[in-house]
Amino acid sequence: MTAPIRVLVADDQPLIRAGFATIIDAQPDLEVVAECSDGRAAVDLARRHRPDVVVMDVRMPVLDGIEATRLLAGAGVAEPVNVLVVTTFNLDAYVYEALRAGASGFMLKDAPPAQLLAGIRTVASGAALLAPEVTRQLVGRYADRIRPPGASSDDVPLTPRELEVLRLIASGLSNAEIAATLVLSQETVKTYVSRILTKLDLRNRVQAVVYAYRRGLVT
Incomplete structure (x- = not known):
């Protein structure tokens, strides 16, 4: 057992x-x-x-x-x-x-x-x-307050496609919704999410959302 x-x-x-x-x-x-x-x-x-x-x-x-x-x-x-x-x-x-x-x-x-x-x-x-709708409401409401002055996405170590996926995660989209938006399979999206977490040394999607807002990747 x-x-x-x-x-x-x-x-x-x-x-x-x-x-x-x-x-x-x-x-x-x-x-x-x-x-x-x-x-x-x-x-x-x-x-x-x-x-x-x-x-x-x-x-x-x-x-x-x-x-x-x-x-x-x-x-x-x-x-x-x-x-x-x-x-x-x-x-x-x-x-x-x-x-x-x-x-x-x-x-x-x-x-x-x-x-x-x-x-x-x-x-x-x-x-x-973290439910997608809660992501949009909770993090979005405090985005201006939590974003450090001068925050920039210039040094984020992600490819353009990975940045695109990260922005969609931070906007509250699920893997299925990201797949539909980018016309990709859900397995491919899962791979991108895994790579993003690894490259940014994050444990989960919640931390990815926080990271994206603090870097000014979403508004």
Whole structure:
């Protein structure tokens, strides 16, 4: 049998934390290895238990979810942990900051249980979880604020076609939509996405979106 996906739940609201844990533990392929109510405890427990996924609230005492995510999954972390951020608001600036800090994706707290479970499995697999429409709304809303002065695409180490694919990823298109737009097969698009992530030293599509906006590749 395949070992269950090990999950840490971090949320300062006891009812939500208990609800998440109950839903997750009821699945044969998922297992809650720890729970906590603040970001500092999340970091300590994650380092101790090495979960496959941390379900992370954004606003928590002691250390918020953004800083906790940066410590667990940010640039320079030797063994990054997959973090799935949960939030009450789908256009929360703090959520964008959490994604920039290294989270693999996010979802709303009022999402159906099946969506939460699917999200955990997606993030555990190493894939990113960021719906195309959310990409357009969330990152696009804060594009001007997050783009450094003088940002340029001149030194981006990508071919013209790879740049084109990256711009479409950042615009919120799925692989299927990119394939239709560029008249390519989905397998070819997957190859381009893989190359882009490798060349830019990024872990997933979420980081690719952030990179594109910070470099001014999309507006």
